[in-house]
Amino acid sequence: MHMKFRLLAAFALLLMAGSSAGFAQEQPVELDANESPPYWSASMPMDGLCGEIVHAISAAAGLVSHINYKPLQRLIEEDGNNDLGNPNFYMANQDFAAIVPVCIYQTAIFYYAPRHKKGINIQRVEDLKGYRIGILSGALVDHAYFEKAGIVFEQSYSRESLFKKMLLGRIDLCIVADMAGHQIISRLFPEQHDDFVSIHLPGSSAPLAILLDKNYPHAAAIGKRYRQGLQSIIKSGKLDEIVLKHFDNQHVSVEWLEPLERFSRVYNFIDSEEDE
C-alpha cells in the first residue's frame, strides 16, 4: 500500500524541480520551474522555499542559478531544458546528466468539509472511486492505471481553481502538495481555512530536485557542484534556517535529511551509470 501511495505521490502534483547551473561562474544556470508556492514561486522572496534553497546551494557552490517559470505541462513536454521539480515527472520524456534532490514534500488530499459532513476517509487508491477528484493538469503521469481502477480525475490548470471548484462543490477533493495546498487555502480562503481538511498520504514523500539536461554543457560537473553546495548548506545550517522560516520554526529539515540522502543516492546512481 505504501508503494501505491508512493507511486501516487510520485506522479501527483507539484514538481518543484531544480536545474544545474552553467559551469562558468559568470554564466547563470538556467532552470525551469512551475509556479507552485510555497515551493517555487516568482512572487515569493528568493523564489519560494525550494527556490531559496537552490539559490543557497548555488551560492555555496559558486554558481548562479536563474529560475524561469512555465506551465507544468510545458515543462514536461520540453526535453532540452533544465528542470526543477519531481524527477518522476520528467524522466519519462528526457535524459538528464545529473539529478540533485534539494527538498522533500508530501502529497495530501484536500476536501471541503461543509460539503462532506461525514468526512472522507481515504486509505487505499480504491477509496478514491466515486469522488470527483481534481488534479493539476500535467500532474497525472499514469492515466491508464487509474482509469483501470475506475477513478476519474478532473484536471485544472491551477491549484487555485482546484480549491475554488472544491468550495463550489464542482469537485469533491483534490490532490496537491500539502504545503502548497495550505498556502493556497490561507491565501484564498483565510476565513474558511479550517473548513478544508487535508489528508496526508503515508509514504508519499517525494523529492524536489535540480535536473540538468544530458546535453547541457558541463551538466555532470555542475551537478556535482550542486551536490557539494547542498552538503555545504546542510552543514552550515543554512538549509535548516531556510526551512524554519517557511515552516513556522518547525525543524522539518531534520526529517528531510534521511530521504534526501536516500533520493540523492538513487539519482546519483543514475548519474554514476551514465558516467560509466
Place this chain on the structure above:
Amino acid sequence: MIRHLDIRPKIILSLLVIMALFLLLFETYHYVDTKQELNTELENLADLKITRMAEEYINPLWEVDGEWVEKDIDIEMLDKRLYAMVVSAEGDIYGARVRDSQWRSVPVAGPISGDLVFRQSDVVHDGEKIGHIKIYLSKTFVLQALNHQIVRAIQTVALLSMLMLFFMALALNKIIIRPLQQVLEVTQAVAEGDYSHKLGIKKADEIGQLADGINHMQKSIQQREDEMTELNKRFKGMADASPLAIYLSNSGIEQIGEYVNPTFTKLFGYALEDVPSVAVWWPKAYPDAKYREQVASEWREKLETALANKTDIEPVEATVTCKDGSEKIISWGFISTGQVDCSFGLDLTEIRKAERVLNSLNRELEQRVAERTGQLNDINTQLESEALTLKKRESELEIANAKLKELDQLKSMFIASMSHELRTPLNSIIGFTGITLEGLSGDLNDTQREQLQRVHRAGQHLLALINDVIDISKVEAGRSEVFPAEFSLHEIIDEASGDIQPMAAEKQLAIDVAMPAGDITLYTDRQRLLQCLLNFMSNAVKFTERGSITISAQEIGDDVEIAVSDTGIGIAQSDMPKLFEAFERLETHLRVKTGGTGLGLYLTQKICTSLLQGNVSVKSTLGEGSTFTLRIPRRLKINNTQT
C-alpha cells in the same frame, strides 16, 4: 448670371448638376443600404460573439479562474467594436470592462448606456448554469463607417462627376461645342458681310445638318445680297434716269434725306446737301406758310383716307417753288416701306398749260357738236316717222299673207273634199265600162267598143288626176300621215325597178341599177319614198325614146341621195322654173303621147319636202337627158306636229 454664360459652361454646369444629383441619389441609396447592412452585421456579430463567449467561458468559469476570465475579457475588449462586457459567475467571479472617453478598456464604474447592441447569455456546464455574460457592442464604428461612407461617397461623387464631366466635356466639345463655335464664327462673319468662310463640318447628325443649313443660308444670303446690290444698282440707275423727281428719306421722326435723283435737282435746283431733311425741304418748296399748311393738310387727309380704306395714298398736286424762284406744278406721290419714305413728283407744269389750251378748244368743239346734234336730231325725227310708216305697211302685209295662207288651206281642203266626192262615181264608171268592154254584159260592136274604151281611158285619167289632187291637197292641208319603218334601200330600189321594168321593156329601154357596196337601212315612210321613185322612173321612161334608165344611190353624211338618170329628151333651161309647178306640162313632141296630169313632180316635191324631210333637184341637158335627185335623211325625225 447663368443666362449670360456661353453654351459650354451652361452645358457643363447642367451636366455637372445632373451627374451630381444622380450620383448623390445613388450614394444616398448606397448609404441607407450600407447603414442597414452594417446594423444587421453588428447584430449578427453580437449574436456570434455571445454564442462563442458562452462556449469559451465554460472552462474559465468552471475553473473559477478569475485571472483567466480577466484575461479573456481583456482579449475580447481588443475588439474595438465591443463597448462593454460583464462576466459574472459563482465563486465571486466578476469581470467587467467598459470603454472610457478615449476608448480604452477600463473597469465598469457605473451603468452602461448609449447607442449599443446588447446581448446576454448564461454559461452552462453539463446543464448547470455556472455564470452569465453580457456584452454591449457599440454602434460608434457603424456610424464611423457610415461617416466614412459619406466622405467616400462625397469623394466618389466629386471624383466621378469630375471624371465624367471631363470626358463628357471632351465629347461635348468635340461633338457639339466646337462645331457650334465654328458655326458662330461663320455666322458672325456672315453678319459682318464676310461670306468667304464656309463650314467644313461633315456630319450626318443635327450639327452637320445645321452646318449644311448655314452653308446653304450663307450662300442664299450672299446670293440675295448680290441680287439686292444688283437691284439697288438697277434701282439707282432707274431712279437716276427716272423722269420723276425722287426724294428718299428715312422713316424716322427727323426724316433725314438719303437720296435725291438728278431729275429732282434738275427740276428744283436743289442737291441733297441743300435739303438734308424733309423739315428743311418743305419751307423751301412751300415758302408761303399758309400754302404749306394747306398742302400738309391735304397730305394728312389723303393719308387718313388711304389708311382707312387700306389703299395707296392718292397723289397730291402742289405748286413747288424752285431754287431759282420759279414755280412748278408737281403731282406728288408717296410710298413708305416703314424704313424708307419715298416722295416722287411728276412735273405737270407743261401738261397743265396744255390742258388749259385743250379746255379752250374743247369748249369750242362742244359748241359745234351741239349745233350739229340739233341738225341730226331733226333728220332723225323724220326718219323715225318714215320707219313707222314702213312698219305699218309690213304689218298690213303680214295680215294679208296670213289671209292668203288661210285661203290656200281652204282651197286645199275644198279640193280634197271635192276630189273624194268625184272618185266614187268615177270608180263606178271605170268598173262598169271595164266589165262591159270585157263582154260580160254582152257583145259590143266596134263603135260601141271604141267609145266605151274612150270613156274607160278618160275615167282612168280622171281618177289618176283626182288621186294626185287628193294627195297634194292632203299634203298641203297637213292631213297626210307618215308611217316610218325600217327597210332596205336595195330592196325598195329593186321593187321600183321591177315595177317600171314592163314599161321600159315596151320601149326597149334598159334599166341600170348602181348601188354602193353593202346594204343601207332607212327609217322613213316606205310607201311615200316608193311613190316618189316610181314617179321619177315613170317620167324617165315616158320621156326617153332610146337608151337606158339608171337608178343610183349613195350615202352623204346622215342622208341618202337617190338619183334617176335617163338618156331622154332633156329639159330646156327656160323650162326649169316651171318644172315643179302644179298642172304644168312642158311643151314637147312627147306631151300628147305620154299623157299625164301635170301633178307628178309637184306631188313628188311636196312629199319629199313636207313628209320625208328632204328635197328634190334636177339637172338636165336638152336632147341628152335628165337626172332627178331625191335627198332625204336616213332616219326620219319624228315630229308630233307632222301628221
